[in-house]
Amino acid sequence: MRAKVYVTLKAGVHDPAGKAVMGGLQNLGYSEVREVRIGKFFEMDVEEGPNVEGRLREMCEKLLANTVIERFRVELG
Amino acid sequence: MRRVAVVTFPGSNCDADARHAVSLFGMEAVAVWHKDTVLPKVDAVILPGGFSYGDYLRCGAIARFSPIMPEVVKFAGNGGPVLGICNGFQVLCEVGLVPGVLLRNSKLKFLCQDVDLRMEGKPTPWSKPGGAPIRIPIAHMEGHWYADDATLERVEGEGQVIFRYVGGAPNGATRDVAGVSNAAGNVVGLMPHPERYVEAGVGGTDGRRVFEALVETLA
Numbered sequence: 001m002r003a004k005v006y007v008t009l010k011a012g013v014h015d016p017a018g019k020a021v022m023g024g025l026q027n028l029g030y031s032e033v034r035e036v037r038i039g040k041f042f043e044m045d046v047e048e049g050p051n052v053e054g055r056l057r058e059m060c061e062k063l064l065a066n067t068v069i070e071r072f073r074v075e076l077g
Numbered sequence: 078m079r080r081v082a083v084v085t086f087p088g089s090n091c092d093a094d095a096r097h098a099v100s101l102f103g104m105e106a107v108a109v110w111h112k113d114t115v116l117p118k119v120d121a122v123i124l125p126g127g128f129s130y131g132d133y134l135r136c137g138a139i140a141r142f143s144p145i146m147p148e149v150v151k152f153a154g155n156g157g158p159v160l161g162i163c164n165g166f167q168v169l170c171e172v173g174l175v176p177g178v179l180l181r182n183s184k185l186k187f188l189c190q191d192v193d194l195r196m197e198g199k200p201t202p203w204s205k206p207g208g209a210p211i212r213i214p215i216a217h218m219e220g221h222w223y224a225d226d227a228t229l230e231r232v233e234g235e236g237q238v239i240f241r242y243v244g245g246a247p248n249g250a251t252r253d254v255a256g257v258s259n260a261a262g263n264v265v266g267l268m269p270h271p272e273r274y275v276e277a278g279v280g281g282t283d284g285r286r287v288f289e290a291l292v293e294t295l296a
């Protein structure tokens with residue numbers, strides 16, 4: 001089954017790359033852009049089984065995210 | 078003869094420098110491969126700089142699961158001196174042996190330059206607080222040390238900031254932190270490279286202070 005994992009920076013964590021992208025968008029005339037935060041998106045194919053979501057959350061905590069600076073969201077299907 | 082293990086991960090590129098530096102101080106450098114599952118009998122461990130696993134996902138994130146790492150964690154837990162330099166520092170953060178995390182440099186540039194550092198905080202096997210600042214080089218893209226406010230206060234309060242940039246952190250590090258220790262003080266991570274400045278013919282000799290501290294500790 002398909003699983004999607006989003007890993008994003010927690011509020012307050014410095015994101016200079018996001019700032020640079022925001023500046024780029026504003027330079028293109030998109031002055032409505034107030035903030036850009038860059039995160040990571042994992043598209044995964046996982047075997048179905050008991051506790052798929054729990055195991056995915058475990059994967060996030062162990063490897064996919066560093067919970068000192070990042071939060072994560074898991075979507076199934 | 079005292080023995081110091083230097084772990085090589087795929088992508089480590091300062092492991093030979095670290096072994097060479099160790100050997101200059103009358104200690105035996107023991108090369109350890111990341112796939113080894115037993116740490117030889119050593120008196121200290123160094124995780125060297127480089128780009129382990131290509132820095133994929135996050136710097137140090139994959140190296141921390143290397144087969145040798147449980148042994149390093151155990152060695153640290155028993156009070157053994159562990160030093161993580163640059164990428165080694167990032168690995169120590171990822172495995173949770175030292176607090177915080179290393180973010181991308183605030184100006185998004187790879188920084189390769191000399192920096193001045195103050196040695197402060199608690200004494201560790203790798204440092205003696207006080208004395209003149211030392212000048213050693215940095216070479217990194219992700220050296221902006223960050224911790225949440227509660228962690229930051231605890232780290233500062235417990236004297237776990239071991240190295241601090243003098244005159245501002247070029248990478249944007251929180252409170253100019255260049256190196257931190259664990260609560261016990263035996264594990265230290267720092268972004269600058271002491272192993273590169275241990276001979277007068279190559280840059281400078283201020284990095285010797287780190288190795289001299291270890292020699293004294295192990296004496």
